[in-house]
Amino acid sequence: MSLRRIFGIFLAQLFLYRRSLTRVLEIFYWPTLDILLWGFITLYLQRYSASMPKFIGFFLGALIFWDLFFRAQQGITVSFLEDMWARNLINIFVSPISMGEYLAGLLLLSFFKVSISLAVMSLLAYLFYGFNIFKMGIYLYLFLFNLIIMGWAVGIFTLGIILRFGQEVEILAWAVAFLFMPFSAVFYPVSVLPRFMQIIAKFVPASYVFEGMREVVEKGVFSWDLFFYSLSLNIFYWILTIVVFKLLFKKVLKKGIITKIGG
Amino acid sequence: MAEVRSLWKYFNSVPAIKGISFEIEKGEILGVLGANGAGKSTLIYCMLGVCSFEKGEIIFFNNLKMPKDRKKILERINFASTYTSLPYSLTVYESLLVFGNLYRVKRIKEKIEMVLDMFSIKDLKNTPLRKLSSGQLMRVNLAKSMLNDPEILLLDEPTAGLDPEIAEKTRNMLKKRCKEIGLSILYTSHNLNEIEDIADKILILKKGEIVAYDKKDQLIRKYGVLNLKELYFKVASDES
Numbered sequence: 001m002s003l004r005r006i007f008g009i010f011l012a013q014l015f016l017y018r019r020s021l022t023r024v025l026e027i028f029y030w031p032t033l034d035i036l037l038w039g040f041i042t043l044y045l046q047r048y049s050a051s052m053p054k055f056i057g058f059f060l061g062a063l064i065f066w067d068l069f070f071r072a073q074q075g076i077t078v079s080f081l082e083d084m085w086a087r088n089l090i091n092i093f094v095s096p097i098s099m100g101e102y103l104a105g106l107l108l109l110s111f112f113k114v115s116i117s118l119a120v121m122s123l124l125a126y127l128f129y130g131f132n133i134f135k136m137g138i139y140l141y142l143f144l145f146n147l148i149i150m151g152w153a154v155g156i157f158t159l160g161i162i163l164r165f166g167q168e169v170e171i172l173a174w175a176v177a178f179l180f181m182p183f184s185a186v187f188y189p190v191s192v193l194p195r196f197m198q199i200i201a202k203f204v205p206a207s208y209v210f211e212g213m214r215e216v217v218e219k220g221v222f223s224w225d226l227f228f229y230s231l232s233l234n235i236f237y238w239i240l241t242i243v244v245f246k247l248l249f250k251k252v253l254k255k256g257i258i259t260k261i262g263g
Numbered sequence: 264m265a266e267v268r269s270l271w272k273y274f275n276s277v278p279a280i281k282g283i284s285f286e287i288e289k290g291e292i293l294g295v296l297g298a299n300g301a302g303k304s305t306l307i308y309c310m311l312g313v314c315s316f317e318k319g320e321i322i323f324f325n326n327l328k329m330p331k332d333r334k335k336i337l338e339r340i341n342f343a344s345t346y347t348s349l350p351y352s353l354t355v356y357e358s359l360l361v362f363g364n365l366y367r368v369k370r371i372k373e374k375i376e377m378v379l380d381m382f383s384i385k386d387l388k389n390t391p392l393r394k395l396s397s398g399q400l401m402r403v404n405l406a407k408s409m410l411n412d413p414e415i416l417l418l419d420e421p422t423a424g425l426d427p428e429i430a431e432k433t434r435n436m437l438k439k440r441c442k443e444i445g446l447s448i449l450y451t452s453h454n455l456n457e458i459e460d461i462a463d464k465i466l467i468l469k470k471g472e473i474v475a476y477d478k479k480d481q482l483i484r485k486y487g488v489l490n491l492k493e494l495y496f497k498v499a500s501d502e503s
Contacts, residue, residue: 002367004364004367005364005365005367007364008361008362008363008364008365009361009365011357011360011361011364012350012353012361015350015352015353015354015357015361016350016352016353019352019353019354019391020352082350083350086348086349086350086351086352087347087348088347088348088349088350090313090342090344090347091342091347091348091349091362091404091407092365093312093313094311094312094313094337094341094342095337095362095365095366096333096334096335096337096338096365096366096367097365098334250315253312253313253314253315253330254315255274256274256305256308256313256314258313258314259304259308259313259314
């Protein structure tokens with residue numbers, strides 16, 4: 001692994017943002033829109049939910065967490081698409097960079113984008129609704145850790161599929177994250193799901209994060225059990241992602257796909 | 264410097280390259296000719312490690328094998344093609360800076376100035392790539408290919424988009440570097456005159472097979488033809 005090459009990939013993406021107002025706005029646009037739209041809906045609903053005094057905390061916490069998961073995944077897939085659209089993939093992959101270094105560069109950018117999104121959303125949540133997500137303290141970072149590494153695993157898996165099947169499936173870059181939304185129990189507890197969906201939710205690391213987040217907001221208690229369930233699943237999915245990605249990449253080289261989609 | 268031995272490449276069980284073998288010596292320019300689909304680009308992509316192959320060997324610098332030693336090889340070679348692009352939202356300088364980092368170029372800023380000068384694109388330094396003409400883009404691509412002081416350069420129709428004057432200048436610069444620093448080049452083109460002008464050795468591909476391969480003069484003598492154009496139509500046209 002060369003830090004210089006990883007930095008090179010990060011720099012290429014960063015230059016794109018420096019030169020493109022729409023890309024910069026995109027970092028702020030969705031978090032701002034989400035927090036305003038859902039925040040006001042939450043305020044409205046709260047009037048009728050006297051039995052749920054922590055409603056704002058549940059909802060805004062979930063909203064911020066979900067957005068960060070989505071940003072983490074997008075930081076990988078959309079950045080890869082930028083290279084694909086620019087027909088720049090060949091030039092990257094005929095340089096001495098390894099796939100690991102390329103992905104590490106995208107992870108670095110993803111982390112950068114997630115950090116900005118967290119700053120924007122938490123500031124707006126505090127200014128408009130008096131909700132301070134940092135009150136969760138160290139637990140916030142433990143939740144985020146699990147969410148972000150799940151987002152990255154989903155991002156790398158999706159990247160592998162796009163790399164293998166090309167532009168026809170690039171819509172997956174936006175769609176795949178939402179596939180996990182109903183099972184992640186983002187805005188409701190897992191217990192409200194039908195039985196078969198509860199079973200699926202057990203295999204989704206994010207569902208433990210959102211359940212854990214609600215426990216912290218409601219009772220101020222952090223469940224290490226939920227944290228370790230989520231972490232164990234994430235480790236399993238990372239191993240699975242790496243194995244699948246390697247198989248897909250082998251096929252990509254065999255079929256010479258980089259030379260077709262990347263140049 | 265580079266040796267390809269009995270290389271076979273299949274796409275869906277159809278052979279795209281059929282057991283070809285050749286060598287590129289130090290300081291030599293190997294001109295590769297062939298119709299569309301003859302296997303020129305596939306050959307280059309196999310040599311660069313972005314396309315795997317089923318049989319044969321690709322050896323660089325006597326003992327480095329592709330794909331096993333991919334990283335070590337790619338640190339010492341480079342590539343430019345009319346058909347690939349660079350990140351179009353970046354400026355020329357930013358793009359070269361990114362690739363300079365990927366190749367871990369030392370004294371990167373000086374090096375960028377040097378390659379900009381080499382291809383007469385200093386005035387375009389701060390221009391976004393999307394605003395450049397195809398000829399200017401190709402010169403940036405060529406500048407990128409010189410960033411790591413490659414010992415071997417793989418060029419896929421590098422002058423296809425250049426105007427005649429710049430194309431001539433580029434060829435002269437490449438020839439000079441071959442003589443001065445022993446740069447070796449694999450150079451594909453559809454332009455027979457260009458290959459005749461630049462290449463020391465010629466390789467002609469037809470449907471994935473080598474139909475002619477030798478030093479330019481020897482080939483002309485061997486086939487009893489007057490020039491490369493006549494040779495090409497004799498061995499590579501569909502009627503031949």
